[in-house]
Amino acid sequence: MSELLRAKDLTKAFRSNTALNGLNLSVNEKEIVCLLGANGAGKTTTINLFLGFLEPTSGAAIVDGTEVTADLKRARSKLGYVPEQVSLYPTLTGLENLDYFVKLGGGHRDESHLRGLLDQVGLDQGAADQKVGAYSKGMRQKIGLAIALAKGARALLLDEPLSGLDPSAANEFCRLLRQLADNGAAVLMATHDLFRARELADRIGIMKSGTLVEVLSPESLDQAALEQIYLNHMHDDETVEEA
Amino acid sequence: MSGLVREIRFLASDRAALLWLGIALLVACVSVVLGLREIATQRVVLNELIEIDSAEREVLDTLYQDWGDVAYYTFHLTWDSPSDFAFAALGQRDTSPWKHQIRALALEGQIYETDAENPDFALIGRFDFAFAANLLAPLLLILLLHDLRSAERTAGRYELLSATAASQGSPWFARAALRVGALTICLIGPLWAGGLLGGAGASTLVPASLVVILHIAFWWGVCALVDRYGWSSPVNLTALVGVWLAFAVIVPAAIKISVESIVPLPDGGEILLTQREAVNDAWDLPKAATMEPFIERHPEWADYTEVSQPFEWKWYYAFQQVGDQTVEPLSQAYRDGRIRRDRLAGSLAWLSPPALAERAMQALADTNVAATLTYEQRVRAFHKALREYYYPRLFRGEPVSTVSLQQRPQFRGKES
């Protein structure tokens, strides 16, 4: 099993505030890891460090053996990224958007291949030729995933991709992710959604104030137990504040 | 009152707004300082010239025994001293002459002589207060006011603010009024400081301030109108800059083009060529050909027209005047045309508030086309007085005397 994403003592400090504190985590191929935590826990910082949008204060983010700060281009070439809001150009159609992002990522796919990808992520052909301005959020997320797929990324970074999706769209999205992981991808997903995380993830990391406080295996837990553990960690926080 | 304090605090924390106000203040100060220096330089030059002028005349008066020589070699400085408010609107003073050295020869050859100012700078125009207040200030106001509403809309506070404030009058009005007021003070403050320093009185500073206020108020109205459409900030800004371009550049350009085509002027070169021809031909024509048209104008010298020598001064000055007489219709048409052009431009300037404000300030500063033409008239009047002083002495062949020289007309600057 090869290790596609690895955080090694990864630390990011903004002035006095430590957003991420010595994170050690790895995601292997065919594996889905979900990061849970409140806002400001360090989930998005982690993803930004892997993408090279931020530079670590210390430690390293490594993508398939390549340290991000050492060779940003090479590291990014192996990453697929789906943000909370997949941002697209409203005046271009879904297909045109996909084509543009793929070309800018350095790849080239002919139209039938791109349509195949859109089909694969469940976007129907009529929608592909509509301008993105009229898309629902679920449709945008699908395009986001298609972009990641098109470049053949082996490691996927997802930042709250499910928020704002209706339940059936979320279900479908999760099914797609599982399928991708089974085909060999490593998936790191930040989310608030405990339910989906337990359904989907192979491992769950709970983060608090920049620190990874616990890593769980969901098979061993039921929903209520996970919720309890999560709330305990959050509650700790409050008692600390009170004290 | 607490509302005002709150708005002042908003303004004080708006760094962009402070930047534009700072630029406005700086621009106004620099323009006033440059204007004052320019006017001071003009005064120094003028005073030196006036001194040299009378000193030279004193020397010349002792040199010649013949009135013809005296009239030929004696130059008289004429000038149009800048008004105390000229620093604020330098107007046409850089392209139109405001001093001439005149002698009793044909005037048309002398009056179009131009100064040696750098034409590049005349083309660009001067950085005076009128420029700062009429062309730059509207742009700064646009930058200040373009997103009062749209910024709140972007920040999601618009509905809340409108609903809350509905009973106490528009919050936008107070906010805009404060910015407009601050900008106006940034402009008028330096103007008054400079004006009082330069000796301009309230009689010009008050109307000039009024012009500034009215003009700024116009642009406030434009900004308010555009802001009502509820577009985003960039669209507002683009539209407003478009309006500025239209009023400050395109309409004045259109005015200039239409004025010049509606009121054609005789070619200036033609005046000079015709006059030169007339004067030059006189040398070879029979003396009577010169004296006849001269006597028509000056019947009082009809008894003195006899010219026996190949060259006589009285004949020389007569043909100089006949030269002027020949081009009188052309010269008059040229002058009338310039007046008509200026008047027409004045009426059309109502289509462009910046042009209107510019003209108003030039009028207050006495630096407009009308002032130029008035000066030209004064030069003509002085030249006439000079000729009328010399004619009796030339025609009667009187000897040059100190007493007589003391009666020679002196050019007097206008009272400021």
Place this chain on the structure above:
Amino acid sequence: MIGAIIGKELTEIRRDGRALGLLGIVGLLLVLGLTTGLATENAREREVLQAQADDAAVFLEQGEKNPHSAAHFSRMAHKPVAPLASFDPGVAAYMGQVIWLEAHSRNPAMFRAAEDAPGLSRLENFSIAGVLTLILPLLVVLLGYGSIAGERERGTLRQLVGSGASPTRLLLGKFTVIAGVGFAVLAAAVAISTTFSLLSLSESGYSGGDLALRGLSLLLVYGLYIVCLTALTLLVSLLVAEARTALLLLLGIWVVTVVGLPRLSASIAEQVYPSPDSASFWEDTRASLQANRPPSDSEDYVAVEREVVERALGRELREGELDDLEINRGALRLEVSEVIDTEAYNAAYAELFANYERQKNLRQMLSIFSPAIALQHLSRTLSGTDVSAHEHFSVEAEIQRNNIVRAMNEDMLLNGAGESFGYLAPPEFWESVPEFDYRPPSVALAWSEGIRDLTILLLWGLAAVAAMFWFGGNRVRV
């Protein structure tokens, strides 16, 4: 990949009505500028040609006359309208267009169209060059202010960079499109004015090849201006968080550097190196003329006398021959004074133009703060409508004045012996006086004049592009 970026940017512009509307307005302004430019310049050109013909007719038909009397009347030298004046009229309206080539006196040019202009604010001096200088920045700013900041706001920048797009190439693609649109507008404007000028290239003395080179040079310098503008726009868009802030800041920069600074720099230059007023100029010139005249019994004077007579006779004089020659001594005195005074006149005018040059150099230094200043200089220089082009004309006209007056004096000197000023030249003599065949300077002079402005513009462009890529590289803020 660049192709994809360019394609997408163009598609966005095409589908966004505002950008097209903007281009339409710019096009309209250019057409307006071109029509007014052509109309005014054509009218002026007709006037000049007519005046030249009138002047020649009067001179040739003056009949039997004393040559010195004719030298007082003499000829007018008319400055031809520079063919690219319809593109950039430059200082034409503010400099006299006619020089009276009078005996005894080197006159300044007369008749400035500006004096008959209605009093407005000078911004109305509308021309293609003016439109391009003022409005190209607006076009570029409006196309580009949101290109990075807007993508950042929408999140597409993050998405793009996250999916492996090279920020440098992204920037290059956007740069190409914005600069390309600006350049297309520019090329159309220059091509149309140059073509029109080529068509109306009549007797102005410019060659078609020279005109084409000037057109190309204008393309180059305005192109550089567009490069500066685009890079600066993208730079601000890179550095600022929101698109609307970028637009606000860019328009602020436009107000200061394009509308304000060119005027401010002129006013500063005028105060640092004041132009002499005409009264002092003539005062000084008269004084230096006096100082420069040697007494008539001095060796210097006699040497000039000898030179004048030898030139008139076309042979060297033997020792002592000068005193015995049968010539018109009055004419000799006249020509000697012309030769001597010309030196002083030339020195005075050279100093006047040198002061313009000093003013220009100071203003040039201030273009460190605004490339628009360097551009204005280059545009006028390359259109042949700047002060240096006028100086060239003024110098050539002075040479012509010397030639005309010399022809008159020599005729009287050789043929009027013993007749003093009563000598009359025959009516056919006037045709032997050389016509003024003015050859305007070639584009080479313009380039030597404009090299420093070009360097400044080039440095601006390089610095802006370098800064843009520095801040827009792989570490771009998303």
